[in-house]
Amino acid sequence: MTEEIIIAGFGGQGVLSMGKILAYSGVMQNQEVSWMPAYGPEMRGGTANVTVILSDEKVSSPILHEYDTAIVLNQQSMNKFEKAVKPGGILLFDPNGITTPPTRTDINIYKIEGTAEAANMGNPKTFNMIILGAYLKLKPIIKMENVEKGLQNSLPERHHKLIPLNLKAIDMGMEKVEKFSLQ
Amino acid sequence: MGELKLMKGNEVIAEAAIRCGCDGYFGYPITPQSEIMEYLALREPWKETGMVFLQAESEVAAINMIYGGASCGKRVMTTSSSPGMSLMMEGLSYIAGAELPCVIVNIVRGGPGLGTIQPSQADYNQATKGGGHGDYQSIVLAPATVQEMYDFVELSFDLAFKYRIPAIILSDGVIGQMMEKVTLGEFKPRWTAEQIEQMSGSWATTGMKGRKMNVTTSLRLQSEDLEKHNNNLQAKYRTIEKEEVRFDEYMTDDAEYILVAYGSSARICHKTVELAREKGLKVGLLRPITVWPYPTKRLQELAQKAKGMMAVEMSAGQMFIDLKLAVNGKTPVEYYGRMGGMVPSPSEVLGALEKQLIGGANNE
Known part of the structure; x- marks a missing residue:
């Protein structure tokens, strides 16, 4: 199994930390992983993205130009990464702020109202875990016990009291993710 | 562990x-x-x-x-x-x-x-x-x-x-x-x-403590002295070239075409080899681990049987020159690279390999 993922959105949405938690969860499941952030001028422009690869075998190239799954959290990222999903792959997005919805018919498109659900939960910082939950529902490649271990390892000790809230947000994402039907 | x-x-x-x-x-x-x-x-x-x-x-x-x-x-x-x-x-x-x-x-x-x-x-x-x-x-x-x-x-x-x-x-x-x-x-x-005295006491400026003075300098004003020093340095470099070459190979055993790349380019080329093999192309990768000393001897051996080699690097072909010197005309060598912070994709490298080397060889 090799899963190649791009997660892209605004800085501050928790894109990089979501990728880190996913990668750490893979480590806890004895997978080979790589986590490669965009650190260049695109970051200065307010957008952030990270490539995460989880595999049963050694990861070859950490930089990719097409992906099994794209998780897209703003319009700029939609413009850039909808076309980078492999045919038959998954595009997961949050409709908040999306003015031009995806149009491809050769991929599987799902939406998760992450921004809205995070507001419902009373904590906007749970946003990225809701998205992670939605992803794990679509691609259950990591056992929940390993996701929990991933959270423990990637969050500093002082934030461990927030792990139950994060797990609740993951459950919420799993529950709320739905198939997106093209207009 | x-x-x-x-x-x-x-x-x-x-x-x-x-x-x-x-x-x-x-x-x-x-x-x-x-x-x-x-x-x-x-x-x-x-x-x-x-x-x-x-x-x-x-x-x-x-x-x-x-x-x-x-x-x-x-x-x-x-x-x-x-x-x-x-x-x-x-x-x-x-x-x-x-x-x-x-x-x-x-x-x-x-x-x-x-x-x-x-x-x-x-x-x-x-x-x-x-x-x-x-x-x-x-x-x-x-x-x-x-x-x-x-x-x-x-x-x-x-x-x-x-x-x-x-x-x-x-x-x-x-x-x-x-x-x-x-x-x-x-x-x-x-x-x-x-331990430092034991390891490096013959040259390090650790305090004389009864022994002769150690001096570290790069200044040697007498040309005879400086030439002798240079000859000693060159002799040391030749020893390192003999003793310290390190490299890694991936699927070179039966490879007809060999990619040569180091560092992150080698990671990209590793994936290129996987893609090429899926298409039935016999491609391998030699990754210099030491880029100096360069794995010249091993590349010479591989050049004897390879149909061609390609340097892949994120520069204008700087390592390509070392590859050409190593291969010395024994097999065709090509270069593919990107510059200015652009990172080539594995499929892009495969495309270049097919166009510049494999296609070229078949056309001959």
């Missing part, structure tokens, strides 16, 4: 330095390697091992602090990225001239000039052909994984002291910024004053 962690390449360089008994780090921040200094500042190694950590006022100051520390037989290192490395070249030449050991890490970014902070391999010539003035070499290791970033710090110190030569870890923004699994080794104590 060491500790398994998920860490950035840059962070791993810092942790490796602490764990392998480095005495001092002197540096100046620059993207994309600032995490090395940030990590050390946060980690406060001076409390744990006594390792000195100092942010110098400039790269010029940092390399001269390395010169001073190395003169005393201490295990010292600095890190920088391309523009900062250029500033260090005068000091590096002095250190090479004075035959001192040190470790220097270059997390290469796009140039020339201030260029970009994005990954590049365009400092290959600077690292492998001396870089500063005069006839000198540094041993240059090119890690392709975060684990190698860890392992090569201690290896660099060992080689630097074995040959009294600067050792450079030539990496780039890809390997520096990415996170992978890494197994951290055991802590090794820093050398004691007695």
Whole structure:
């Protein structure tokens, strides 16, 4: 199994930390992983993205130009990464702020109202875990016990009291993710 | 068994330095390697091992602090990225001239000039052909994984002291910024004053204590002396070329076409080999681990049976020249690369290989 993922959105949405938690969860499941952030001028422009690869075998190239799954959290990222999903792959997005919805018919498109659900939960910082939950529902490649271990390892000790809230947000994402039907 | 962690390449360089008994780090921040200094500042190694950590006022100051520390037989290192490395070249030449050991890490970014902070391999010539003035070499290791970033710090110190030569870890923004699994080794104590005396007492300026005076200098005004010194340096370089070549191969056994790439380009080419094999093309990869000394002999062997070879690098073909010299016309050699911070994709490399080499061979 090799899963190649791009997660892209605004800085501050928790894109990089979501990728880190996913990668750490893979480590806890004895997978080979790589986590490669965009650190260049695109970051200065307010957008952030990270490539995460989880595999049963050694990861070859950490930089990719097409992906099994794209998780897209703003319009700029939609413009850039909808076309980078492999045919038959998954595009997961949050409709908040999306003015031009995806149009491809050769991929599987799902939406998760992450921004809205995070507001419902009373904590906007749970946003990225809701998205992670939605992803794990679509691609259950990591056992929940390993996701929990991933959270423990990637969050500093002082934030461990927030792990139950994060797990609740993951459950919420799993529950709320739905198939997106093209207009 | 060491500790398994998920860490950035840059962070791993810092942790490796602490764990392998480095005495001092002197540096100046620059993207994309600032995490090395940030990590050390946060980690406060001076409390744990006594390792000195100092942010110098400039790269010029940092390399001269390395010169001073190395003169005393201490295990010292600095890190920088391309523009900062250029500033260090005068000091590096002095250190090479004075035959001192040190470790220097270059997390290469796009140039020339201030260029970009994005990954590049365009400092290959600077690292492998001396870089500063005069006839000198540094041993240059090119890690392709975060684990190698860890392992090569201690290896660099060992080689630097074995040959009294600067050792450079030539990496780039890809390997520096990415996170992978890494197994951290055991802590090794820093050398004691007695150990330094024992290891390096014949040359290090540790205080005379009844023995003859040791002098470290790169100044030799008598031409006869300086030529003799140069001949000694050259003899040392020939020994290193014989003893210290390191490389890795992937699917070269039956390969008709061989990609040659180091560092992050080798990771990309590894994937290119996978894609090529899926198409039934017999492609392999030779990855120089030491880019100086270069794996010339092994490439000569592979050239005997290969239908062609292609250098893939994020520069205008700097390593390509070493490949051409090694192959010496035995088989066709091509180059494919990107510049300015652009990173080629595995399929792009495959396309270039098919167009420039495989297609070309079939047309003959």
